[in-house]
Amino acid sequence: MSVLTTPAGIATGAADALRRRPGADVAGSAFKWLLIGATVFATGFLAVLLAVMIVDGWDVLSGNLWYFLTHGFSQRSAGEAGVWQGILGSLQVALVTGLFAVPTGVATAIYLVEYAQGSRFARIVELNIRNLAGVPSIVYGLLGLAVFAQTLNGFTGGTTAIAGGMTLAAMVLPIVVITSVEALKAVPDSLREAAYGVGATKWEVLSRQVLPAALSTILTGTVLALARALGEAAPLILVGAATGFMAFGDANVFETFTGPYTALPVLIFNFARQPGADWGANAAAASVIILVLVLAVNGLAIYLRNRFEKQW
Amino acid sequence: MNPEKALMTDESDAPEMLVPSEPHPQTRIDVSAVAAMAGQRAATETVFECGDINVYYGDFLALRDVTLDIAAHEVTAFIGPSGCGKTTFLRCFNRMNDLIEGARVDGAIHYHGVNLYQDEVDPVEVRRRVGMVFQKPNPFPKSIYDNIAYGPRLAGVKRSALDDVVEGSLTRAALWDEVKDRLKTSAYGLSGGQQQRLCIARAIAVQPDVVLMDEPCSALDPIATGRIEELIAELKTEYTIIIVTHNMQQAARISDMTAFFSVQANERGHRTGELVEYAPTSLIFTNPDDPRTEAYITGRVG
Numbered sequence: 340m341s342v343l344t345t346p347a348g349i350a351t352g353a354a355d356a357l358r359r360r361p362g363a364d365v366a367g368s369a370f371k372w373l374l375i376g377a378t379v380f381a382t383g384f385l386a387v388l389l390a391v392m393i394v395d396g397w398d399v400l401s402g403n404l405w406y407f408l409t410h411g412f413s414q415r416s417a418g419e420a421g422v423w424q425g426i427l428g429s430l431q432v433a434l435v436t437g438l439f440a441v442p443t444g445v446a447t448a449i450y451l452v453e454y455a456q457g458s459r460f461a462r463i464v465e466l467n468i469r470n471l472a473g474v475p476s477i478v479y480g481l482l483g484l485a486v487f488a489q490t491l492n493g494f495t496g497g498t499t500a501i502a503g504g505m506t507l508a509a510m511v512l513p514i515v516v517i518t519s520v521e522a523l524k525a526v527p528d529s530l531r532e533a534a535y536g537v538g539a540t541k542w543e544v545l546s547r548q549v550l551p552a553a554l555s556t557i558l559t560g561t562v563l564a565l566a567r568a569l570g571e572a573a574p575l576i577l578v579g580a581a582t583g584f585m586a587f588g589d590a591n592v593f594e595t596f597t598g599p600y601t602a603l604p605v606l607i608f609n610f611a612r613q614p615g616a617d618w619g620a621n622a623a624a625a626s627v628i629i630l631v632l633v634l635a636v637n638g639l640a641i642y643l644r645n646r647f648e649k650q651w
Numbered sequence: 652m653n654p655e656k657a658l659m660t661d662e663s664d665a666p667e668m669l670v671p672s673e674p675h676p677q678t679r680i681d682v683s684a685v686a687a688m689a690g691q692r693a694a695t696e697t698v699f700e701c702g703d704i705n706v707y708y709g710d711f712l713a714l715r716d717v718t719l720d721i722a723a724h725e726v727t728a729f730i731g732p733s734g735c736g737k738t739t740f741l742r743c744f745n746r747m748n749d750l751i752e753g754a755r756v757d758g759a760i761h762y763h764g765v766n767l768y769q770d771e772v773d774p775v776e777v778r779r780r781v782g783m784v785f786q787k788p789n790p791f792p793k794s795i796y797d798n799i800a801y802g803p804r805l806a807g808v809k810r811s812a813l814d815d816v817v818e819g820s821l822t823r824a825a826l827w828d829e830v831k832d833r834l835k836t837s838a839y840g841l842s843g844g845q846q847q848r849l850c851i852a853r854a855i856a857v858q859p860d861v862v863l864m865d866e867p868c869s870a871l872d873p874i875a876t877g878r879i880e881e882l883i884a885e886l887k888t889e890y891t892i893i894i895v896t897h898n899m900q901q902a903a904r905i906s907d908m909t910a911f912f913s914v915q916a917n918e919r920g921h922r923t924g925e926l927v928e929y930a931p932t933s934l935i936f937t938n939p940d941d942p943r944t945e946a947y948i949t950g951r952v953g
Contacts, residue, residue, distance in 0.1 A: 527789075528750075529789035530791065532747065532750065532783075532785060532789065533791060533850070533853075534791070535747070536778060536783040537778070537779070537802030537853060537854065538775055539801075539805055540805075
């Protein structure tokens with residue numbers, strides 16, 4: 340400190356004091372390399388996974404992709420098996436999931452944030468919902484079997500795509516609620532106050548200011564939840580998704596909602612447990628297809644978000 | 652329109668409501684008498700009569716026993732150190748505190764004789780008459796036009812009349828010439844000062860009676876502040892204005908009446924605001940009654 344006492348001292352000390360010293364911030368650079376390493380590991384892992392699936396499934400993907408996409412399951416040989424029923428089933432299940440989970444979840448979030456905000460009840464409910472998001476999916480499968488497939492048999496028709504979709508809806512509901520709650524909380528209070536300040540009612544503030552402002556985030560969270568539902572196998576197997584041969588007969592698309600169903604992840608599980616490399620190729624090819632499906636759903640989310648996002 | 656009737660949520664309750672309320676027993680600063688003392692203000696109509704207002708946030712008393720009257724077509728300034736409750740008090744006039752979880756207002760604020768804090772009063776109607784401009788400009792994420800038209804649309808103004816309302820409001824807010832060629836563009840494209848004038852235009856577009864301003868210039872540079880101050884001086888011919896400000900020069904420049912609030916901490920460290928002095932601005936800044944006021948305006952205590 341003493342060099343700083345006179346102007347001359349400051350000047351002579353400056354050149355030395357300001358010089359960059361090697362090793363001055365070792366922890367900082369080490370941390371940066373650690374972060375880079377983690378990033379490389381994470382993306383590398385994903386790339387390897389993708390590469391292995393594409394290589395393993397290459398025969399199917401390059402040779403008879405169209406046949407694979409358009410034909411149903413066959414027990415006879417790997418070459419005759421297709422995933423058409425799985426794709427249809429997955430889309431049906433996802434549709435039912437969305438129809439049940441999105442309105443219920445968004446409505447719950449609106450109630451928690453806009454009406455019960457800050458109350459003890461809202462805090463307890465929110466905490467519990469956050470915990471529910473961590474419940475293993477197989478538990479939801481048991482719930483779905485007991486409640487949707489058996490108790491609500493009259494509505495779902497037993498172990499059908501409707502029961503499967505409702506089971507997955509119960510599973511992703513906490514995710515939809517949590518992301519919607521966060522989206523609504525992120526809408527600044529100044530916006531609410533501005534609307535109330537010119538004499539808007541609660542409904543007008545909600546419907547014309549708060550919800551439009553939160554919509555793009557709610558949409559993103561919702562679609563991500565649906566993407567997660569698309570990839571689930573375990574709960575669907577419990578709720579009766581067919582793991583072997585199934586036939587629609589001459590049922591049309593609407594009737595298949597209440598008949599036997601299957602889903603892509605379930606088919607992958609089925610392919611993978613058959614002996615022989617050609618079945619393995621089918622599993623890998625089906626995995627690539629489900630990845631493409633999930634990517635498409637996520638892409639839809641991004642597209643919708645950009646569309647709805649305020650251009651202001 | 653009869654304000655007593657118009658504020659009711661249910662018209663059938665009106666007869667009870669029209670019974671004039673008892674005058675407040677406690678000592679009240681008589682606006683006209685003080686005005687006569689100052690020798691420069693004519694006695695005017697009273698818009699708000701506040702009696703013994705206490706505001707709580709949960710169990711915590713934020714503002715104690717405020718009693719004052721607000722005169723029509725004047726600018727009333729609330730000054731005082733941070734945490735003295737002046738913004739809290741301002742938000743009582745249009746029931747904006749209703750929106751804060753746990754906030755509770757005790758006492759009565761009579762608006763043209765109607766107690767705003769009785770059950771039958773609809774806060775939405777109150778806010779249509781008592782508009783508000785906030786500390787930070789908060790335009791809607793919409794076009795300039797839609798920002799102004801939002802309130803009138805809610806109030807049921809016809810589509811064909813909206814253009815005139817928008818032009819009139821922007822003109823009175825001294826913003827029309829700057830934005831008339833880009834009404835359909837985003838309000839976020841305006842500068843901070845323009846945004847605040849837009850918010851003033853939005854507030855007056857619903858033709859309120861009173862405009863509350865919560866430190867409207869604190870986020871603005873001196874030039875923009877000057878424009879807003881000029882605007883306030885013009886607006887007071889049509890509206891009653893209550894403004895919270897941290898800037899004592901601003902209060903001295905633009906207001907007719909000034910209320911000085913102070914803050915006291917109790918033994919547990921809870922800070923409660925109170926009204927120290929309420930007088931014509933010229934008196935407060937030249938010859939304050941209370942030593943605390945004098946200390947504050949001379950900058951010895953802040």
